[in-house]
Amino acid sequence: MTLDIADRAFFTLLGPSGCGKTTLLRLIAGFEDLTAGEIALFGQPIAGLPPDRRPVNTVFQNYALFPHMTVAQNVEFGLRMKGVPEPQRRARAVRMLEMVHLADLAGRLPAELSGGQQQRVALARALAPGPRVLLLDEPLSALDLKLRQAMRVELKAIQEETGITFVFVTHDQEEALSMSDSIAVMSAGRIQQVGTPREIYEAPVNRFVADFIGETNLVPAEVERVECGTARVVLPGGTALACPAAPGVGPGAHHVSIRPERVTLSPAGELAATVERVVYLGSDLQLMTRLADGAPFAVRLQNAARVAVPAPGAAVRLHLEEGAVRLLAD
Amino acid sequence: MRGVRHYPGFGAAAAACLVLLYAPLIVVTAYSFNASTSITAWGGFSWRWYVDVFTGPEAGRFGLAARNSLIIASVAATLATLIATAAAVAMIRGGAFRGRTVTYALINLPLLVPEMVIAVASLIFFTLIGLPPGLLTILIAHVTFCIPFAYLPIAARLSGIEPGFEAAARDLYASRWQAFRLVLLPLLGPGIVSGFLLAFIISLDDFIITNFVKGAGMETLPTAIYGSVKQGIKPNIMAISTLMLLTSIAFVTLSYAVNRIGQKTR
Amino acid sequence: MAGAGQPGAAGGAGPASGSGAEAVGYRRLVVPLLVPAWAVVGLFMVLPVALMVVYSFLTREFRGGVTWEFTLAAYDQFFVNRGLFGDEPPRLEWTYITIFWRSIWQAALATLLCLAIGFPTAWFIATRPRASRGVWLFLITIPYWVNLLIRTVSLRFILRDNGPLNEALLALGVISKPLGIINTDLAVQLGLFYSYLPFMVLPIYAAVERYDHRLSEAAADLHAGRWTILREIVIPAIRPGIVAGCILVFVPCLGAFLAPDLLGGARNFMIGSLIDEQFRGSQGNWPFGAACAVILMTMVLAVLIAQARAALRGAGR
Numbered sequence: 001m002t003l004d005i006a007d008r009a010f011f012t013l014l015g016p017s018g019c020g021k022t023t024l025l026r027l028i029a030g031f032e033d034l035t036a037g038e039i040a041l042f043g044q045p046i047a048g049l050p051p052d053r054r055p056v057n058t059v060f061q062n063y064a065l066f067p068h069m070t071v072a073q074n075v076e077f078g079l080r081m082k083g084v085p086e087p088q089r090r091a092r093a094v095r096m097l098e099m100v101h102l103a104d105l106a107g108r109l110p111a112e113l114s115g116g117q118q119q120r121v122a123l124a125r126a127l128a129p130g131p132r133v134l135l136l137d138e139p140l141s142a143l144d145l146k147l148r149q150a151m152r153v154e155l156k157a158i159q160e161e162t163g164i165t166f167v168f169v170t171h172d173q174e175e176a177l178s179m180s181d182s183i184a185v186m187s188a189g190r191i192q193q194v195g196t197p198r199e200i201y202e203a204p205v206n207r208f209v210a211d212f213i214g215e216t217n218l219v220p221a222e223v224e225r226v227e228c229g230t231a232r233v234v235l236p237g238g239t240a241l242a243c244p245a246a247p248g249v250g251p252g253a254h255h256v257s258i259r260p261e262r263v264t265l266s267p268a269g270e271l272a273a274t275v276e277r278v279v280y281l282g283s284d285l286q287l288m289t290r291l292a293d294g295a296p297f298a299v300r301l302q303n304a305a306r307v308a309v310p311a312p313g314a315a316v317r318l319h320l321e322e323g324a325v326r327l328l329a330d
Numbered sequence: 331m332r333g334v335r336h337y338p339g340f341g342a343a344a345a346a347c348l349v350l351l352y353a354p355l356i357v358v359t360a361y362s363f364n365a366s367t368s369i370t371a372w373g374g375f376s377w378r379w380y381v382d383v384f385t386g387p388e389a390g391r392f393g394l395a396a397r398n399s400l401i402i403a404s405v406a407a408t409l410a411t412l413i414a415t416a417a418a419v420a421m422i423r424g425g426a427f428r429g430r431t432v433t434y435a436l437i438n439l440p441l442l443v444p445e446m447v448i449a450v451a452s453l454i455f456f457t458l459i460g461l462p463p464g465l466l467t468i469l470i471a472h473v474t475f476c477i478p479f480a481y482l483p484i485a486a487r488l489s490g491i492e493p494g495f496e497a498a499a500r501d502l503y504a505s506r507w508q509a510f511r512l513v514l515l516p517l518l519g520p521g522i523v524s525g526f527l528l529a530f531i532i533s534l535d536d537f538i539i540t541n542f543v544k545g546a547g548m549e550t551l552p553t554a555i556y557g558s559v560k561q562g563i564k565p566n567i568m569a570i571s572t573l574m575l576l577t578s579i580a581f582v583t584l585s586y587a588v589n590r591i592g593q594k595t596r
Numbered sequence: 597m598a599g600a601g602q603p604g605a606a607g608g609a610g611p612a613s614g615s616g617a618e619a620v621g622y623r624r625l626v627v628p629l630l631v632p633a634w635a636v637v638g639l640f641m642v643l644p645v646a647l648m649v650v651y652s653f654l655t656r657e658f659r660g661g662v663t664w665e666f667t668l669a670a671y672d673q674f675f676v677n678r679g680l681f682g683d684e685p686p687r688l689e690w691t692y693i694t695i696f697w698r699s700i701w702q703a704a705l706a707t708l709l710c711l712a713i714g715f716p717t718a719w720f721i722a723t724r725p726r727a728s729r730g731v732w733l734f735l736i737t738i739p740y741w742v743n744l745l746i747r748t749v750s751l752r753f754i755l756r757d758n759g760p761l762n763e764a765l766l767a768l769g770v771i772s773k774p775l776g777i778i779n780t781d782l783a784v785q786l787g788l789f790y791s792y793l794p795f796m797v798l799p800i801y802a803a804v805e806r807y808d809h810r811l812s813e814a815a816a817d818l819h820a821g822r823w824t825i826l827r828e829i830v831i832p833a834i835r836p837g838i839v840a841g842c843i844l845v846f847v848p849c850l851g852a853f854l855a856p857d858l859l860g861g862a863r864n865f866m867i868g869s870l871i872d873e874q875f876r877g878s879q880g881n882w883p884f885g886a887a888c889a890v891i892l893m894t895m896v897l898a899v900l901i902a903q904a905r906a907a908l909r910g911a912g913r
Binding site: 031051052056057058062064066067068077081082126129 | 492494495497498499500501502503504505506508512513516517
């Protein structure tokens with residue numbers, strides 16, 4: 001596979017566990033040996049270099065803060081190894097700790113900090129030597145939900161402030177969508193799609209990406225013909241629609257993705273369905289329906305006062321919004 | 331639910347166990363303060379046998395034996411700890427390699443072979459290669475059987491230290507040696523100290539093997555005590571025993587404390 | 597920056613797992629790091645034991661030496677009786693077998709005694725609150741680290757006819773004359789039991805600590821009584837710990853020297869004393885002593901192999 005990561009970007013590797021994203025990160029950091037291919041940093045090949053010769057630092061999943069050193073000593077460690085004189089590295093450590101709002105805890109040991117504080121120390125430690133690329137291996141996964149959400153905003157702010165390229169590994173799509181400039185979706189050791197969060201969510205190129213990111217209805221569809229960037233597809237039940245063509249998808253049996261929130265109830269809707277169950281989700285309502293051929297189909301409605309909720313068993317017609325139908329490669 | 335964990339009489343057994351283990355030690359300690367020359371009749375509290383240990387007629391013999399014991403224990407424990415530390419790093423951090431199982435068995439061999447067998451084998455070996463019995467033969471034998479005692483706490487500690495710390499150090503521009511010296515070694519420290527102390531006690535305690543390879547005229551504290559006891563138990567032996575007992579307890583407590591402190595910074 | 601490669605199917609495990617890469621591992625240094633241990637144990641433990649086996653087949657020379665001539669004389673002396681002048685038809689020699697036999701049953705009895713008191717002790721400790729377990733364990737381990745010679749001497753002192761035990765019992769009027777325990781098999785037995793008791797407690801404790809007490813609760817819920825639970829559920833579950841404890845006691849008891857030597861007197865020889873005697877003074881017989889040590893080692897090896905096989909079978913279940 002080939003992957004280009006733009007300078008100064010917040011880049012995310014997103015995929016289920018076991019997809020090879022951590023291995024890729026460890027290859028960049030220098031903890032795995034490259035068996036074939038090459039890795040280059042700003043045009044310089046780095047594959048043969050040991051980790052201590054790469055201008056790359058890592059925030060580890062479990063932080064790996066040195067338990068026998070204070071917070072300040074941890075943050076100074078990289079600079080000390082680079083031979084930076086003590087007054088300078090001390091000043092730099094203070095600046096880094098100020099950036100993560102921990103300046104007053106410099107003298108503590110890692111064991112005396114909370115999980116969120118340890119996470120910030122790990123970030124300050126990795127940023128202190130001024131790497132050109134910062135690697136983050138699921139750094140938020142050990143935090144609770146509230147803290148995780150706060151850290152997302154903060155990480156993004158720090159990335160923009162420092163202008164360092166962040167390569168962020170996660171299996172959490174919400175994390176990926178909310179922070180990234182660009183996302184690479186990985187599966188089974190391969191890159192499935194690279195794009196902005198909007199592109200990944202709204203224009204997934206294949207079934208894996210459509211299914212992995214967010215919730216979707218994967219509906220079998222017969223492609224009749226493709227011309228001028230538009231494909232004509234026939235859905236089960238005989239409804240024929242036009243939708244944007246997908247690269248490499250010709251006439252034949254394929255799937256389309258229809259996001260549940262891009263569907264509304266309308267008497268003039270294109271699809272006929274029967275409501276089986278209504279699930280109350282607070283801000284939303286989820287209708288579990290079945291299409292004419294018996295395939296399940298989810299519809300998400302905003303929980304507004306005016307919405308008339310159909311009863312289970314009711315026959316409804318579903319309207320697909322403009323651009324809601326995406327043709328997928330397999 | 332406490333019910334299924336509770337068995338009547340088990341607490342009494344545990345108490346009996348402690349009494350059995352400590353009674354002889356306490357009795358000897360008590361009698362070491364006996365003023366009477368007859369070791370059975372109680373003649374009141376006195377320090378006289380402790381004074382006797384350091385100034386009495388046998389003071390020279392026991393002093394020399396104590397010196398030998400301390401030299402041997404210090405050198406043997408140091409060497410065994412160095413060897414065991416290197417071996418533990420290879421065994422725990424070396425990944426899978428051919429001969430790992432055999433090496434593990436080899437390191438623990440001195441624990442499996444009966445002491446008497448080690449003693450006989452060492453005596454025959456030193457005789458065959460023509461090494462005259464003395465300080466050196468004792469030292470060689472002690473280093474060998476101390477290795478597993480030093481190895482166990484070090485390896486246990488090392489397998490509790492995740493490789494992530496060394497990876498982080500390397501990521502932060504530490505060379506392999508710096509990662510070892512500045513990160514792994516300080517974290518491993520309590521295990522190494524603990525291993526050294528245990529090896530030291532084991533060396534200090536050994537009688538059977540030392541007795542075989544020491545040769546005439548050479549005495550360690552245990553062989554000197556044994557020789558003296560064979561003539562009959564005299565009160566000064568009780569005083570020496572009490573001193574050794576306290577030394578052992580002090581060392582084990584120290585080793586235990588070091589490990590406990592170490593666990594906090596893990 | 598461009599990354600191009602073939603990341604393997606390695607899992608999403610964190611940096612803590614596996615030190616596959618040489619960056620943090622010590623794979624390339626394995627040999628130099630292990631050479632000292634191999635050399636010391638190989639040269640001063642494995643080689644000597646091998647030489648000892650060879651030695652047991654050599655011809656005895658007077659004053660403790662040997663000549664390098666192959667002979668089965670040492671083993672012949674151990675097992676075969678040809679009469680005082682060597683001219684009678686060969687019969688089984690009972691002298692040494694009796695000594696070995698005494699060692700085996702003394703060791704077995706000590707093992708049983710240790711089990712009888714060690715098991716409830718281990719159970720009791722393992723079911724204490726976590727904080728006090730450490731203290732109990734520490735108290736149990738301390739005597740193990742105290743010099744074995746000193747512990748044996750203490751016991752000898754206490755058990756003597758005019759020692760504190762007899763004096764106390766006499767003073768209390770429980771007995772009218774000293775018990776005469778010292779220099780008997782009973783004294784040896786007490787010595788062995790006392791010496792190796794901590795060895796029984798520790799592995800059983802480790803097994804009980806891992807034992808899931810909800811199994812007992814489930815059995816109790818199904819109407820099993822306390823002792824039925826112990827027999828049917830607990831003991832099968834912690835068997836490996838019990839076996840390990842028994843071996844840790846039995847093996848050193850078998851080759852013990854100090855307890856029989858200091859507590860048993862001349863009539864209560866065990867293997868250890870027999871071997872020791874062969875290497876003392878000009879009366880010694882080194883090949884015979886080596887042969888006795890080889891037989892002792894073989895017995896220990898047999899026990900260890902039996903246990904390893906049982907453990908393997910247990911793991912395969």
